[in-house]
Amino acid sequence: MFRTHTCGELRHTDINTEVTLSGWVQKSRDLGGMTFVDLRDRYGITQLAFNLDDKPELTEVASKLGREFVVQATGKVIERSSKNKNIPTGEIEILVTELKILNAAKTPPFTIEDDTDGGEELRAQYRYLDLRRKPVQNKLMLRNKVALQTRVYLDGEGFWDVETPYLIKSTPEGARDFVVPSRMNEGEFYALPQSPQTFKQLLMVSGFDRYYQIVKCFRDEDLRADRQPEFTQIDCEMAFVDQEDILNMFEGLVKHLFKTVRNYEFDGDFLRMAYSEAMEKYGSDKPDIRFGMEFVDLTTLTQNKGFKIFDDSEAVISVCAPGAAPYSRKQIDAIIDWVRRPQIGANGMVYVKCNDDGTFKSSVDKFFTQEDLAEWAKAANAQPGDLILVLSGELEKTRKQLNELRLHMGNELGLRNPNEFKPLWVYDFPLLEWDEESNRYHAMHHPFTSPKPEDLALIDTEPGKVRANAYDLAMNGVELGGGSIRIHDRALQSRMFDLLGFTKEEAQAQFGFLMNAFEYGAPPHGGLAFGLDRLVATMGGSESIRDYIAFPKNNSGRDVMIDAPSPLDKGQLDELGLVLKH
Numbered sequence: 274m275f276r277t278h279t280c281g282e283l284r285h286t287d288i289n290t291e292v293t294l295s296g297w298v299q300k301s302r303d304l305g306g307m308t309f310v311d312l313r314d315r316y317g318i319t320q321l322a323f324n325l326d327d328k329p330e331l332t333e334v335a336s337k338l339g340r341e342f343v344v345q346a347t348g349k350v351i352e353r354s355s356k357n358k359n360i361p362t363g364e365i366e367i368l369v370t371e372l373k374i375l376n377a378a379k380t381p382p383f384t385i386e387d388d389t390d391g392g393e394e395l396r397a398q399y400r401y402l403d404l405r406r407k408p409v410q411n412k413l414m415l416r417n418k419v420a421l422q423t424r425v426y427l428d429g430e431g432f433w434d435v436e437t438p439y440l441i442k443s444t445p446e447g448a449r450d451f452v453v454p455s456r457m458n459e460g461e462f463y464a465l466p467q468s469p470q471t472f473k474q475l476l477m478v479s480g481f482d483r484y485y486q487i488v489k490c491f492r493d494e495d496l497r498a499d500r501q502p503e504f505t506q507i508d509c510e511m512a513f514v515d516q517e518d519i520l521n522m523f524e525g526l527v528k529h530l531f532k533t534v535r536n537y538e539f540d541g542d543f544l545r546m547a548y549s550e551a552m553e554k555y556g557s558d559k560p561d562i563r564f565g566m567e568f569v570d571l572t573t574l575t576q577n578k579g580f581k582i583f584d585d586s587e588a589v590i591s592v593c594a595p596g597a598a599p600y601s602r603k604q605i606d607a608i609i610d611w612v613r614r615p616q617i618g619a620n621g622m623v624y625v626k627c628n629d630d631g632t633f634k635s636s637v638d639k640f641f642t643q644e645d646l647a648e649w650a651k652a653a654n655a656q657p658g659d660l661i662l663v664l665s666g667e668l669e670k671t672r673k674q675l676n677e678l679r680l681h682m683g684n685e686l687g688l689r690n691p692n693e694f695k696p697l698w699v700y701d702f703p704l705l706e707w708d709e710e711s712n713r714y715h716a717m718h719h720p721f722t723s724p725k726p727e728d729l730a731l732i733d734t735e736p737g738k739v740r741a742n743a744y745d746l747a748m749n750g751v752e753l754g755g756g757s758i759r760i761h762d763r764a765l766q767s768r769m770f771d772l773l774g775f776t777k778e779e780a781q782a783q784f785g786f787l788m789n790a791f792e793y794g795a796p797p798h799g800g801l802a803f804g805l806d807r808l809v810a811t812m813g814g815s816e817s818i819r820d821y822i823a824f825p826k827n828n829s830g831r832d833v834m835i836d837a838p839s840p841l842d843k844g845q846l847d848e849l850g851l852v853l854k855h
Contacts, residue, residue, distance in 0.1 A: 275345055275375075281317020283350055285364045292367060293347045294319060295375065297405065298338045299385075308335045309366075312346065315410055320353065320366040321346050331372050341378035341385065341402075347371040400824055400834045412820045416809045418534045420487055423507055423805075426529045430522065432483040432509065437472035439465060439489070444783050449493035451502070459850040465491035468802060470719060471787050473510040474759055477798040478790045485509045487805060499751070499807060499818055502830045507754070507808070510800035516742060516758055520545075520698055523754070523801050527696065527746070535812055537694065543746075545698040555679070556590075556672030558702070561750030562695045564688035566592045566679050568672070569653040571663065580640040582621075586665035590675055593653045594682045597660035598626045605660075612664065612678055619674045625649060625661040680750060689749070691814030696748045701725070704741040705772065713774040718743050720769055720784075722757040723799075736772055746803070753808050756801030763791040 276295040283292065299311035299318055308323040323332040338344065348369040357363030383391025385405050396403040403409055424434070443450045443464035450464040466472075468490050476484045486508045493502060511519065524543050531537040544562065551560050554567045569591050575583045583589050600608075605624055612619040625646055626634040633646035641649075653661050662682070664675050683689045704724050705714040714736060716722060723742040724732065731739050745755035760766045766788060770780040781788070806818040819825040826832055846853065 279316035280312050280314040280319045281361060283319060283362055283365055283367075285352070287350045288352055288365060290350045291347070292350055293345065294321075294367065295345045296343070297378075297385075298340055298342045298344060300340065301335065301338050303336045308332050310335055310338060310344075310346075312344065313405075317362055318360055319362045320357075321348070321369050322351070322366045323369050323372075327368075328370065331369060334372055334374075335369070338374075339378060339380060341381050341405075342374060343376040343378065345373040345375055394827075394833070397825075397827060398833050404823065409820055412809075412813055412815075413823060415534065415813050416805070416821050419530055419809050419812065420805065422530050422533045423485075423487065423526065425533075426526050427483075427485045427509070430483065430525075432485040433481060434486060435476060435481065435484050436486065437466070437469040437476075437488070441466050441472075442783075451491045451493050454849040454851060456849050467492050468506060469508055470721065471784070473508060473800060474721065474787065474795075474798065475790055477510055477512045477759075477761075478793065478795045480512075480796075482512045483510075484800075496826070496828050496830055499810075499816070501806065501818065501822065502826055504818075505805040507803040507805050508800075509756075509802065510798060512796040512798040514758075514797070514799055516700070516744060516799070519756065519758070519799050519801055520744060523746070523803075524696075524698075526803075527753075530808075531694065531812065539694070539696065543696040543698055545700065547701045548699055548703070549701070551697075551699050552672060556674075556676030557750070558699050558745060559747035559750060559752040560676075560697065561680060561683065561689060562697055563690060563693050563749060564683050566594065566683065566688075568592060568675060568679075571649055571652060574645070574648050574652060575641075575663075575665075578640055578645065580637055583665055586667075586671075588668040588671050589663060589665040590671055591649070591653050591661050591663040592675060592679050592682070593655045594660040594662060594686060595656075596658050597682070597686065598628065598658045600626075600660060608662070608678075608681075611681060612674060617674050617677050618670070619664055619678075620666070622678075623663040623665075625655075625663070627655045627657050627659045627661065629657045631657065691749075694748055694811075696746060696753075698744055698746055700744040702741045702743045702745075703737070704728075704739040704743075705736055707737060711774075714772055716769075716773060717741060718755070718757055720773055721759050721766070721787075723760045723765075732768065732772065742799075744801075746801075748811055751807055751811050752804075753811060754801055754803030756799060758797070758799035761791060761795040761797055763788050766791065 277293045280294055280296045294312055296312045296314035299313040301308060301310045306325045310321040311318050312321050323335040325332045346367060346369045348367040350365050351368050353364055353366045381402050382399055383389050383395055385402060387406065387408055389406060440453060440463035443452060443462065448467055450467065453463040453465065455461050455463060469486060469488060473484055488506055488508050489503055490506050491503050528539055548558055551558055556568060570588065571591050572589045575589045577584060609622045612622050623636050627650055628634060633643055633650065635641060635646055649661060655661050662678060664671050703717050704722065706717050708715050718741060725740040725742050728739045741757060743757035746753045760769060806821055809821045810818045813821065824832065
């Protein structure tokens with residue numbers, strides 16, 4: 274055998290045991306009469322000791338071992354004279370009697386240590402080396418535990434794991450599809466699924482009752498830290514349920530995961546908030562509620578005072594940054610420059626310092642009296658020492674800008690503790706949103722989302738006011754998952770397609786299989802899908818999902834390790850009946 278123990282397994286109780294270890298050379302130290310080698314595998318590090326007096330030939334070989342050599346070492350466990358309290362194996366070492374080099378290694382392009390000197394691009398190019406680092410392995414270990422405990426919970430609740438196809442029909446709603454040409458059906462294409470949405474609904478029609486799948490999904494969209502072209506969902510569906518059943522079931526799943534994986538328990542039920550309230554208080558449908566700084570509308574207190582910017586604005590909205598009044602002018606100017614960045618898009622920002630003596634210092638002192646500013650502070654519940662930050666403009670645009678500013682200040686003031694978790698169910702989303710460019714309504718979630726029964730009467734007269742029977746779970750400013758009660762009635766589904774601008778022929782061509790299935794006894798059903806990558810990253814206290822994915826893509830959707838995507842040769846193109854336009 275290559276090893277009797279792992280490199281993280283041996284302890285003081287194993288002294289005098291003959292063992293064989295295999296792993297990678299982390300580092301070596303030649304101290305003259307003794308050579309020490311740190312041997313690493315994914316379980317930990319064990320120090321190997323080579324004594325020049327006992328084994329001169331062996332010691333000479335050990336002194337020439339390079340970083341990342343793969344070796345096998347046999348010897349006796351002895352007590353370590355210079356103990357290392359930072360590692361579990363730090364009380365012992367192996368006095369080596371046999372050493373075999375299993376594979377030599379080139380010097381790696383960066384140090385494979387917890388704090389590496391490799392940049393992000395270099396580590397992505399050599400991802401297989403980056404994966405040897407303990408912090409990255411710990412992230413993937415967390416992912417493994419979450420996936421395992423998800424299966425444990427859902428299996429215990431009677432869910433079946435059912436696989437659905439990866440080669441499906443392209444549909445026009447949602448993000449752009451990745452398409453796959455069919456060689457056997459020239460001129461026709463499959464699409465990779467953005468989610469198994471229609472298949473899980475068909476499983477409910479099939480009587481499966483409770484389905485889940487930890488499944489790859491694909492969207493051809495522009496990327497950022499929390500997006501990848503391929504991502505993983507915990508995809509779930511249930512029959513004969515209403516919204517309350519869904520929320521209770523999957524709140525239970527999240528509590529189970531945090532308890533079993535992180536030993537973290539939530540205090541009581543998750544908070545719930547209507548979409549309209551979330552937008553009014555936070556300007557986001559996934560607000561971070563670990564800290565306050567709720568929006569305060571100052572429109573009526575600020576207009577008609579001669580300050581044209583406010584007078585011409587649809588909305589004037591503020592947040593109160595606690596304890597930030599001591600910010601210098603340079604610090605405040607940096608915030609103003611930050612909100613003016615193209616990613617935020619604000620024209621500027623007004624501030625009010627609430628001084629300890631009860632007076633106020635503002636960037637608009639010429640237009641507003643101390644009494645005016647005192648009214649602002651009262652409305653914002655600002656205390657002496659606080660800093661009021663004000664943005665203005667169109668209502669929705671200003672809310673979105675102020676949401677970004679609120680999160681930025683939360684970071685600046687240390688209010689976003691990565692080890693604190695505040696979940697929030699957001700519900701009652703609009704069913705539809707109007708798109709000016711296409712001059713028609715689009716589904717805010719997807720075309721199969723059911724409207725609230727009490728809003729059905731508005732579908733023909735005021736479709737923009739119809740609320741969806743939909744819900745999202747947000748945590749720490751991240752959308753972990755979302756879902757809805759689905760439409761299970763063919764007539765209502767047909768009406769929905771009408772609202773979305775489908776002709777009867779288009780609806781039948783795209784979704785006829787689902788509409789036909791509804792005619793054979795479709796039960797009321799609904800579901801939810803969690804983004805596994807985002808869920809695990811949030812549990813790990815990270816903002817980016819990339820380190821929780823074994824082989825992620827970069828911001829351009831490229832895998833720089835294997836150099837994908839890449840061109841096809843002419844023979845492959847001819848086989849597929851494809852001609853490239855240049």
